[in-house]
Amino acid sequence: MTTPELPPHIVLYDGVCGLCNRSVSWLLARLRDDELFFAPLQGETAAALRARHAEIPRDLDSVVYVDRGRVHLRSKVFLHAAKHLRAPWRWAYYLRWLPGFALDLVYRLVARVRYRVWGKYEACRLPSTKDRGRLLP
Numbered sequence: 721m722t723t724p725e726l727p728p729h730i731v732l733y734d735g736v737c738g739l740c741n742r743s744v745s746w747l748l749a750r751l752r753d754d755e756l757f758f759a760p761l762q763g764e765t766a767a768a769l770r771a772r773h774a775e776i777p778r779d780l781d782s783v784v785y786v787d788r789g790r791v792h793l794r795s796k797v798f799l800h801a802a803k804h805l806r807a808p809w810r811w812a813y814y815l816r817w818l819p820g821f822a823l824d825l826v827y828r829l830v831a832r833v834r835y836r837v838w839g840k841y842e843a844c845r846l847p848s849t850k851d852r853g854r855l856l857p
Contacts, residue, residue, distance in 0.1 A: 763844070794828070
């Protein structure tokens with residue numbers, strides 16, 4: 721059995737997290753190209769990517785960006801994925817050289833409280849008709 725080819729730029733996010741869903745909606749509204757796709761960490765796409773990339777965590781505490789086979793975690797996801805956004809947001813891509821350990825301190829704090837502050841869905845949200853093509857299972 722062959723694995724279907726996945727797009728080269730995929731953001732994996734917690735599909736039941738209110739903050740994560742709002743973040744994906746925010747990113748979708750600011751895309752400048754058709755290269756960035758999204759998939760829940762709970763889904764088939766994430767499972768297929770985990771089989772290829774052992775560094776993708778199994779827990780839901782980290783957003784993941786797979787960029788042509790290279791895996792970025794936590795705060796670095798937003799800096800690397802920014803290259804797909806319209807200006808001025810795309811300029812954050814030039815900050816990708818900032819040390820991840822410092823940025824991840826804030827990221828981990830937000831990840832710890834995200835369900836309490838932004839809520840949690842019972843299941844992954846269904847995409848709107850407009851965004852359906854950008855969201856993978």
